[in-house]
Amino acid sequence: MNSGGKKNLPPSPPTLPLIGNLHQLGSLPHRALWNLSRKYGPITLLKFGKQPVLVVSSADIAKKILKTHDLSFANRSVLITPKKLLYDFNGLLGSPYGTQWRNLRTIFVHELLSNTKLKSYNSIMEEETGLLVEKIAYKFLTLSTVNLTDAFKTLTNDMICRAAFGRRFSETQQGKEYLEGLKEGEGLVSSTLTLGEFIPCLGWINWLTGFNAARDMYVMKQDKILEAVLEEHLNKGADESKDNFVDLLLGIHKGNTPGVDVDRSTVKALIADVLGAGTKTTSTSLEWVMTELIRHPTVMKKLQDEIREIMKGKQHITSHDLEKMHYLKAVIKETFRFHPSVVMYPRAAREYVNVMGYDISPETEVLINLWAIGRDPACWQEPEKFIPERFLNSSVDFRGFDFELIPFGAGRRICPGLEFAATSMEHTLANLMHKFDWALPDGARGEDLDVIEKHGLTISRKNPLPMKRSNSQSKFKKGPQNLVMGIRLLEECEDLLGS
């Protein structure tokens, strides 16, 4: 504040009465806000209805928020819909900063994502990517295309669920219903930017449109499923393994861990965090990686050459092999820069704070716009081009220290699933590039593949990603010997898939 007690506020575009800047968000808010930042600068203060929202669009200012003033901005959103969808912010994802958040974070990391646990998940990742390869090979024998969008969703969910629940959730009826429901949840998240959310006196609009009823119904349905998951784990026999995240959480809930208070709702909230934060984020990133590889055949070829050279004579890719694949890591980093899946993540101010001379009030929502940061010419040469080589002789990494590349956030609330996500992406991509040559169906050329986005929990492809094996690799169609190989593979796949 200046000596006259007047606040020095960040630049703001003009607002409309009542709705503030809501009318300027459009269907893809990250792009609209990027455009506004080019006019008003990298730190802007908007109004969504009555709610002040600070939009951050440069690496320097992101560093101020997530490092210098991390503690002041360590809260999450204060909005109604996210609160309802996330068990009243009882879990880790939505919890306000404080002792309970710290305890939950320790439990989450220690019981699910510690270094020791991560090492033990390598075998899960290898098995699941191996299975994906088999499924794809099987599909290529019977159909000409595979829908990678669906395949990635199932894969990433199976990986995280085997780690957290001890088995695949997608195979159970409850799991299928829950995952189906998540799509609806995404729709609800993307509709959060409603008038009723930000202007309390217009809250009735959300009743009238049926938005609140749909939201409450969704919350009830998902809760019923998670209740059933808890009951299943509680009723395990004495001889069954109780070594997974859900069992450990239930142990803490029953009071086996002194000093930690985790009620039933918190257990469900933490499981919902795993399912909500750990599935679509990774599958969306995989979709974008494959999209850009198809659009850039020379990059794909260079990646395949690296992987096939390292794997010469070997089929089974291990984490040891992945360590040597530097171009693979560069491709993944470039995808995080160009298509961050969590494109604008929310923080909220806990107290009055001065950022670069600007006064920010408590409860101000903060949106870190990764889309804008990834396209900032101050940080990146030719930011509009997909060039993995930019990372080959560079130390820039995504682990929260280089603020031009923070797809997993930074500071106290950095994503705890970072290593799990990055490793599972490496396993998947290395296998897909090692085992198959890829093309688009119907003779379409790579550069014709669209990059149209859909706003939701993540920014994903609007259209699915159907892919086929390139003609040069259709070996099973060529001769009797290959036909025999094909049939054998088919039989193996059938055994494996139990169908």
Ligand code: HEM
């Ligand atoms: C490519 C995949 C992923 C991306 C891009 C991603 C991105 C993010 C981002 C940007 C945040 C907010 C960080 C901040 O505020 O500074 C976050 C938080 C979080 N992520 Fe991830 N994530 C991914 C995968 C995962 C996985 C696999 C899990 C594991 C279950 C996970 C669990 C969480 C949780 C629980 C939080 C909340 C942490 C807290 O508030 O303390 N994420 N993630």
